[in-house]
Amino acid sequence: MGTWLATVRFPDGTRKYARYSTVVECMYDRLYSTACHYGDMLPDGQQCYRSAVTGEPDPQWPEAKRAPIDQLVPVEIGEEANNCTWHALYCPQRAMVLGPMSCDHMDELQYRYELVRGDDGVRHLCDFVISDAREDRRPNAACGRRVPGQLLPFHRIEPYLGMELDTLPEDLPPMDLYAEWDRDDLCRECLASQLPQ
Structure with missing residues (x-):
């Protein structure tokens, strides 16, 4: 069952x-x-x-x-x-x-997004950029805003077939951002954008 x-x-x-x-x-x-x-x-x-x-x-x-x-x-x-x-x-x-x-949503968010603290101190979910980490090329946040700022420890690399596991960076623990819904330094629009409409 x-x-x-x-x-x-x-x-x-x-x-x-x-x-x-x-x-x-x-x-x-x-x-x-x-x-x-x-x-x-x-x-x-x-x-x-x-x-x-x-x-x-x-x-x-x-x-x-x-x-x-x-x-x-x-x-x-x-x-x-x-x-x-x-x-x-x-x-x-x-x-x-x-x-x-x-x-499982914790893994999904951390494999898909980076967490960026904007100049105003608010953290946003931004698409993970593989090859170009320059701030001027960073994509918009999930809420649609452009967020230049500090990259925070959040993104996790999902192992794939054939990957050299000893080359993986130190793995981060799962982070449940929805537990921080009431905090002023987290963009609610970014989190709400991950929900079904």
């Missing part, structure tokens, strides 16, 4: 639940208000052999306009299959988690 429980924790202490699939390694977007935890009794009287959502899913409005960036709610998600925790954004207008839907 490839379905496990994911718990979504809101800043006010509220908990919602969702299904997490180990087949596609991601959380489904339907949220539930109740769950049966391992060892508890299901409504039909059977014991839970694995934690799972119960009841009907909460209503959601996926076609609604996405809430403005300053109204998106940072949430913490923990899934039981791999015992992994990550941060994501919840849209109150759609009543659903927009993403990221898996802790």
